[in-house]
Amino acid sequence: MDIATPLSEIKGIPPRFLPKLKKLGIETARDLLWHIPSRYVDFSRVLHISELKAQEEATIHGTVEKARARRTWKRNLYLMEAFIRDESGTIRATWFNQPYIKNILTPGREANFSGKPTLSKDGELYLSNPTYELVSMSETDTKHTARVVPIYPETRGLTSKGIRYLVSILFKQNVPLEEPLPQNILDSEKLPALRDAIRAVHFPDTLDDAAHAKRRFAFEDLFLIQLRNITERAKLNNLKAHSTPPNVELMKELIDQLPFPLTVSQKKSLWEILQGLQEPHPMNRLLQGDVGSGKTIVAALAAMNIAESGLQAAFMAPTEILARQHYQTIKKFFPEFEKGTALLTSSEARIFYGQGMETTTKKPAILRELSAGRIKIIIGTHALIQKNVTIPNLALVVIDEQHRFGVRQRAELLQGKREARVPHLLSMSATPIPRTLSLTIFGDLDLSLINELPKNRKAIITKVVLPTERDSAYHFIREQINEGRQAFVICPRIEQTVKIDGDALELSEFELSRIEMKNVKDEYEKLSKKIFQEFEVGMLHGKLHPKEKEHIMKKFAGGEINVLVATSVVEVGVDVPNATVMMIESAERFGLAQLYQFRGRVGRGEHQSHCLLFTESKSQETKKRLLSIVEAKNGFELAEKDLAIRGPGEFLGEIQTGMPDIAMTALQNPELVKHSRELAIALLRDDPPLKNHPLLKSQLEQFQKSVHLE
Ligand code: ADP
Numbered sequence: 001m002d003i004a005t006p007l008s009e010i011k012g013i014p015p016r017f018l019p020k021l022k023k024l025g026i027e028t029a030r031d032l033l034w035h036i037p038s039r040y041v042d043f044s045r046v047l048h049i050s051e052l053k054a055q056e057e058a059t060i061h062g063t064v065e066k067a068r069a070r071r072t073w074k075r076n077l078y079l080m081e082a083f084i085r086d087e088s089g090t091i092r093a094t095w096f097n098q099p100y101i102k103n104i105l106t107p108g109r110e111a112n113f114s115g116k117p118t119l120s121k122d123g124e125l126y127l128s129n130p131t132y133e134l135v136s137m138s139e140t141d142t143k144h145t146a147r148v149v150p151i152y153p154e155t156r157g158l159t160s161k162g163i164r165y166l167v168s169i170l171f172k173q174n175v176p177l178e179e180p181l182p183q184n185i186l187d188s189e190k191l192p193a194l195r196d197a198i199r200a201v202h203f204p205d206t207l208d209d210a211a212h213a214k215r216r217f218a219f220e221d222l223f224l225i226q227l228r229n230i231t232e233r234a235k236l237n238n239l240k241a242h243s244t245p246p247n248v249e250l251m252k253e254l255i256d257q258l259p260f261p262l263t264v265s266q267k268k269s270l271w272e273i274l275q276g277l278q279e280p281h282p283m284n285r286l287l288q289g290d291v292g293s294g295k296t297i298v299a300a301l302a303a304m305n306i307a308e309s310g311l312q313a314a315f316m317a318p319t320e321i322l323a324r325q326h327y328q329t330i331k332k333f334f335p336e337f338e339k340g341t342a343l344l345t346s347s348e349a350r351i352f353y354g355q356g357m358e359t360t361t362k363k364p365a366i367l368r369e370l371s372a373g374r375i376k377i378i379i380g381t382h383a384l385i386q387k388n389v390t391i392p393n394l395a396l397v398v399i400d401e402q403h404r405f406g407v408r409q410r411a412e413l414l415q416g417k418r419e420a421r422v423p424h425l426l427s428m429s430a431t432p433i434p435r436t437l438s439l440t441i442f443g444d445l446d447l448s449l450i451n452e453l454p455k456n457r458k459a460i461i462t463k464v465v466l467p468t469e470r471d472s473a474y475h476f477i478r479e480q481i482n483e484g485r486q487a488f489v490i491c492p493r494i495e496q497t498v499k500i501d502g503d504a505l506e507l508s509e510f511e512l513s514r515i516e517m518k519n520v521k522d523e524y525e526k527l528s529k530k531i532f533q534e535f536e537v538g539m540l541h542g543k544l545h546p547k548e549k550e551h552i553m554k555k556f557a558g559g560e561i562n563v564l565v566a567t568s569v570v571e572v573g574v575d576v577p578n579a580t581v582m583m584i585e586s587a588e589r590f591g592l593a594q595l596y597q598f599r600g601r602v603g604r605g606e607h608q609s610h611c612l613l614f615t616e617s618k619s620q621e622t623k624k625r626l627l628s629i630v631e632a633k634n635g636f637e638l639a640e641k642d643l644a645i646r647g648p649g650e651f652l653g654e655i656q657t658g659m660p661d662i663a664m665t666a667l668q669n670p671e672l673v674k675h676s677r678e679l680a681i682a683l684l685r686d687d688p689p690l691k692n693h694p695l696l697k698s699q700l701e702q703f704q705k706s707v708h709l710e
């Protein structure tokens with residue numbers, strides 16, 4: 001057996017865990033050993049019941065006296081209660097929704113109980129959801145209690161307790177572990193060797209022990225990211241691309257005829273992009289800017305530069321509506337462009353030859369014109385590249401609302417053209433990424449930033465709404481709709497994810513917190529049937545079929561839907577200038593940068609817009625945090641703040657980076673980031689093909705695959 005052995009072939013791993021492990025992406029021994037805890041709880045203090053104090057984690061050992069289970073009337077939860085006694089006293093313990101515990105903690109049973117005692121309103125000290133472990137008094141070899149215990153990323157039906165048990169099975173099998181990091185790096189960075197780190201990360205003696213081990217994995221991941229970035233850039237420099245010099249005259253002329261002046265950062269970004277297009281090697285650039293900051297026109301100008309030189313450019317958007325919007329932007333702002341602009345989606349095919357000459361046609365005609373080079377700018381959805389499209393002089397690909405365009409997709413664009421030149425890539429994204437992250441996760445990309453909004457934007461009135469003000473907020477929305485406006489209602493979840501059905505699952509902390517969150521389906525029911533009966537209410541979320549999503553979005557854009565209840569999917573959306581209310585439920589659940597993005601969905605038309613942040617939280621801190629989006633100058637500022645508050649793992653939660661969590665956390669340590677980069681550069685300088693580091697090399701290859709899967 002080695003670390004690549006599938007868990008299904010390892011004796012002792014109960015097969016019923018396999019599907020759950022798979023949900024966490026764990027299939028091999030390696031996956032499980034590298035399932036790094038997100039945090040630890042120190043239960044190592046073993047006390048008598050009489051010594052327990054509120055909010056101080058500890059372990060007690062006692063005998064179950066009485067146990068009973070009942071349903072609570074509030075929230076319909078299943079409550080299990082037990083009284084535990086030791087020689088110093090008795091304490092009550094409660095568990096929610098784990099009815100099977102009744103069969104385990106039967107009267108007379110001896111066990112350890114670890115947790116953080118809570119003081120009730122009546123002054124009773126009790127244990128809420130403690131971890132238990134059936135052991136005798138003298139037992140010292142514990143896994144879940146009376147020690148520092150790891151808390152892992154969990155999934156439904158597989159808690160940290162289960163994962164600890166599975167990891168301990170692997171430990172007994174002594175899986176051979178080879179060290180991939182060079183000894184000199186371990187020494188200079190004072191990192192524990194792999195074998196020690198694996199033990200300490202899962203079963204640490206102390207919290208320090210665990211932190212030391214985690215630091216090693218963090219470093220290792222950062223180091224791999226850096227190796228990847230450096231090799232990725234080197235790869236691009238070995239490829240050829242069309243080199244197109246900036247046509248300064250043309251650019252000036254086109255910019256002059258726009259109905260607005262470009263902002264300073266739009267001009268700066270355009271210039272950076274034009275410089276990139278002049279390089280003989282493919283550019284890989286990310287253009288970042290807030291919603292509404294005007295990225296499209298910048299990319300369109302770059303495309304004009306390419307098109308006028310006789311080459312071709314492709315625009316790809318995540319939805320058909322956005323593709324159409326881009327097509328219309330070009331038509332509107334460059335009405336005299338005669339060299340052919342086409343829109344190709346599954347429902348539309350149009351070509352525009354300037355001076356109002358537009359024809360509706362069919363897909364084959366577009367493909368023919370494209371391959372003959374008579375269309376210089378083609379616009380479509382991301383699906384454009386998957387079809388058999390030949391674009392002989394493709395020099396620039398613009399990708400909207402996608403952070404990273406994988407090498408795999410780039411390869412698809414070049415299908416069957418071995419000696420061809422590789423197109424330059426420009427990705428556009430409204431998700432602001434703080435600098436530390438862009439230096440690592442996106443370290444293989446060049447960055448251009450648009451960090452200001454056009455001057456003509458109206459300020460949006462932003463308010464935090466407390467539960468007592470809910471009715472008047474609905475009243476306000478009703479007035480807005482009666483005046484002909486539209487509203488968004490955003491919820492953090494699609495549906496109640498935790499089913500209170502009493503099946504044998506342990507509720508994780510994570511799941512418990514979800515019970516309190518507003519969800520799209522319930523809000524949709526409530527708003528459409530009760531609150532806004534007289535209006536058309538729509539529902540939009542990620543589980544809908546893409547066609548269905550388009551359809552709803554189209555209806556909203558067309559004014560047929562008055563109120564749209566949605567998840568964060570509207571973040572990537574179209575311009576609906578008539579929408580003036582952005583109402584966000586459980587606002588505290590979202591990151592600041594994300595809230596800022598939601599808010600950017602309104603305030604695009606002539607009417608005054610409003611952003612209502614609903615929260616049930618009573619904390620002044622939360623209110624203050626939410627209101628910081630009022631003062632923020634741009635999304636980047638908030639992103640930095642968010643990153644500091646929530647950490648990169650959660651910050652990037654919605655963005656598919658393909659990075660392990662541990663690496664994300666490591667990004668908060670700038671010094672580690674810097675060292676990892678320096679050491680990666682040094683190693684690749686001495687040994688570019690990593691010939692002397694075969695293990696590192698294969699790990700890098702693995703890593704590259706995982707990152708490019710998006
Ligand atoms: P995003 O960066 O979110 O993709 P868009 O490119 O869709 O933003 O631009 C939003 C709107 O702002 C469009 O209607 C566009 O024409 C307009 N716009 C772009 N640049 C400017 C500018 N410098 N001044 C005024 N309006 C602008």
Ligand code: MG
Pocket residue numbers: 295296400
């Ligand atoms: Mg856009």
